Amino acid sequence: MNKPAEVLKAPESVSELLERLDDRLEDMPKRLKQCASFTRRHLHLIAVSTVSEMAQAVGVAPSVYMRFCQAVGFSGYSEMQDLLRSKFTDFRPTYDTRLANLSEERELSTGRLLADFAEAGHKSLLSLSNTVTSDRLDRIARGMAEARVIHLVGLRRAFSVVSNMGYLFEKMGVPASVHFKAGMIEGHGAVLPGDVLFAVTFAPFSDETLRLAKATSARGVTVFGLTDSGACPLVESAREVLIVREDEVIGFRALNAATTLTTALAVSVSALRQRS
Amino acid sequence: MNKPAEVLKAPESVSELLERLDDRLEDMPKRLKQCASFTRRHLHLIAVSTVSEMAQAVGVAPSVYMRFCQAVGFSGYSEMQDLLRSKFTDFRPTYDTRLANLSEERELSTGRLLADFAEAGHKSLLSLSNTVTSDRLDRIARGMAEARVIHLVGLRRAFSVVSNMGYLFEKMGVPASVHFKAGMIEGHGAVLPGDVLFAVTFAPFSDETLRLAKATSARGVTVFGLTDSGACPLVESAREVLIVREDEVIGFRALNAATTLTTALAVSVSALRQRS
DNA sequence: GGCAAAATGGAATGTTTATTCCACTACTCT
DNA sequence: AGAGTAGTGGAATAAACATTCCATTTTGCC
Numbered sequence: 001m002n003k004p005a006e007v008l009k010a011p012e013s014v015s016e017l018l019e020r021l022d023d024r025l026e027d028m029p030k031r032l033k034q035c036a037s038f039t040r041r042h043l044h045l046i047a048v049s050t051v052s053e054m055a056q057a058v059g060v061a062p063s064v065y066m067r068f069c070q071a072v073g074f075s076g077y078s079e080m081q082d083l084l085r086s087k088f089t090d091f092r093p094t095y096d097t098r099l100a101n102l103s104e105e106r107e108l109s110t111g112r113l114l115a116d117f118a119e120a121g122h123k124s125l126l127s128l129s130n131t132v133t134s135d136r137l138d139r140i141a142r143g144m145a146e147a148r149v150i151h152l153v154g155l156r157r158a159f160s161v162v163s164n165m166g167y168l169f170e171k172m173g174v175p176a177s178v179h180f181k182a183g184m185i186e187g188h189g190a191v192l193p194g195d196v197l198f199a200v201t202f203a204p205f206s207d208e209t210l211r212l213a214k215a216t217s218a219r220g221v222t223v224f225g226l227t228d229s230g231a232c233p234l235v236e237s238a239r240e241v242l243i244v245r246e247d248e249v250i251g252f253r254a255l256n257a258a259t260t261l262t263t264a265l266a267v268s269v270s271a272l273r274q275r276s
Numbered sequence: 277m278n279k280p281a282e283v284l285k286a287p288e289s290v291s292e293l294l295e296r297l298d299d300r301l302e303d304m305p306k307r308l309k310q311c312a313s314f315t316r317r318h319l320h321l322i323a324v325s326t327v328s329e330m331a332q333a334v335g336v337a338p339s340v341y342m343r344f345c346q347a348v349g350f351s352g353y354s355e356m357q358d359l360l361r362s363k364f365t366d367f368r369p370t371y372d373t374r375l376a377n378l379s380e381e382r383e384l385s386t387g388r389l390l391a392d393f394a395e396a397g398h399k400s401l402l403s404l405s406n407t408v409t410s411d412r413l414d415r416i417a418r419g420m421a422e423a424r425v426i427h428l429v430g431l432r433r434a435f436s437v438v439s440n441m442g443y444l445f446e447k448m449g450v451p452a453s454v455h456f457k458a459g460m461i462e463g464h465g466a467v468l469p470g471d472v473l474f475a476v477t478f479a480p481f482s483d484e485t486l487r488l489a490k491a492t493s494a495r496g497v498t499v500f501g502l503t504d505s506g507a508c509p510l511v512e513s514a515r516e517v518l519i520v521r522e523d524e525v526i527g528f529r530a531l532n533a534a535t536t537l538t539t540a541l542a543v544s545v546s547a548l549r550q551r552s
Numbered sequence: 553g554g555c556a557a558a559a560t561g562g563a564a565t566g567t568t569t570a571t572t573c574c575a576c577t578a579c580t581c582t
Numbered sequence: 583a584g585a586g587t588a589g590t591g592g593a594a595t596a597a598a599c600a601t602t603c604c605a606t607t608t609t610g611c612c
Contacts, residue, residue, distance in 0.1 A: 063593095066572085076570070110416075164531065354568090
């Protein structure tokens with residue numbers, strides 16, 4: 001008998017809740033078990049759903065789900081929901097005051113930074129949708145899909161962008177290679193006609209990347225580019241250049257727009273190749 | 277005159293909503309502006325809050341917030357909330373809607389893909405703000421700031437995340453090293469007590485990364501983790517684990533939430549180090 | 553400085569949602 | 583097999599909530 005009384009305290013954290021679910025799962029009636037196992041897997045839904053929605057998702061009557069909440073130790077659904085919602089509202093204290101438009105608090109908390117970067121991410125994605133024309137993107141995708149091998153180059157900040165593309169291409173079976181040092185392929189004939197070079201560089205532009213793009217282009221190989229400024233010399237050597245603008249937070253930029261764009265591009269290239 | 281009539285359609289996606297906010301910000305009265313600017317920064321709260329809670333957070337009366345929703349084009353708060361909640365309840369509309377959409381337009385345009393990925397990015401960023409608590413993030417930032425050296429490991433899809441962190445740390449003068457193969461540092465004593473290991477792995481989890489985290493933790497070195505599921509074994513060996521969920525497009529995920537989070541983390545770590 | 557138009561916040565209203573109640577069903581134990 | 587007990591779902595009730603209305607205040611303009 002490990003349940004001396006029916007007076008259970010309500011779980012106070014998500015982990016307690018999960019423990020409780022596992023603990024009581026055995027000695028629960030059928031319907032309650034359904035609730036428990038679904039709920040365990042979809043905890044996050046509670047925060048944004050009503051009892052009826054939950055009950056429907058589980059496949060039981062609302063009153064049953066209600067009884068389930070109580071069997072777990074809560075007074076009702078609302079109390080359980082509060083627990084799941086509370087972690088969402090953690091950020092609130094920072095902004096709780098009525099002076100919400102006073103955005104000049106120089107206190108640097110990590111949470112605040114995250115909120116700022118998330119905001120910058122939203123802006124970058126918006127700008128991305130507005131500035132990149134889909135026909136240019138289509139031309140690039142088609143050009144890359146027809147290539148024998150896609151060579152990817154990007155250094156420093158751009159490296160994580162191309163390494164992501166490299167991973168995607170590999171996973172999808174598209175012949176591609178990521179070049180860690182531009183010098184390695186320059187002049188060695190690794191990039192042949194029929195190939196395509198996709199070069200990524202952000203201001204201040206990498207000389208190495210620019211030189212490689214120029215040399216490759218001069219040898220008659222198609223070059224596509226991705227950068228963050230129309231002033232990038234890449235526009236001279238590349239057949240098409242994509243420009244994305246990343247919003248910054250205290251001088252730092254995340255790579256939301258660039259990774260989103262290149263991910264979409266990679267998926268599209270793979271889809272085009274499979275079609276032919 | 278870009279506002280020909282007061283009959284605005286309700287935004288149907290997060291990006292439309294953000295655009296609308298930017299668009300109408302200027303010609304809004306003071307209180308409405310407060311609503312707009314707070315809401316823009318804390319979109320994620322809407323899904324789990326009531327009008328009164330939102331109004332209080334902004335510092336206005338509930339009726340004002342109500343009017344704000346209508347000024348943006350919604351019929352009321354509930355409609356706006358539905359939009360923000362829809363991303364959580366993905367499991368229901370996703371299968372039906374997405375499959376229908378896909379079969380309807382057999383034409384896979386790259387531009388369409390980009391729009392999908394951008395929207396998924398918005399959702400991922402919202403979810404990020406929802407699921408990561410700022411105190412956990414703070415503890416991790418502090419832990420990493422105190423480390424002698426920060427070791428970064430992440431393979432396959434996670435590699436581009438850690439390589440970005442590595443670049444940021446290098447640029448900001450924080451001692452850090454990116455490990456390309458987990459095996460290289462395992463058992464070689466490269467990771468010493470006083471160091472910190474930051475491990476990133478997404479489902480299906482990399483054995484190599486998991487083993488390294490476990491071994492490192494067993495030797496008394498602090499391990500922090502970043503993954504996309506609570507079921508990740510990393511939670512057992514790491515002192516703290518961050519969980520981010522990325523929205524997917526036809527089975528593919530971009531890395532918006534993960535890179536945004538790690539960028540914020542890296543900047544914060546650097547700031548904390550400079551303070552001491 | 554006074555008038556009109558717009559904006560604001562509190563209180564009233566109608567709707568949705570949680571919660572409880574109870575009649576009914578399906579077990580279990582003898 | 584039959585009485586008793588636990589389980590279930592629909593319908594009734596109560597609470598929370600979104601939304602609207604209106605009196606009051608503020609703002610912009612002459």
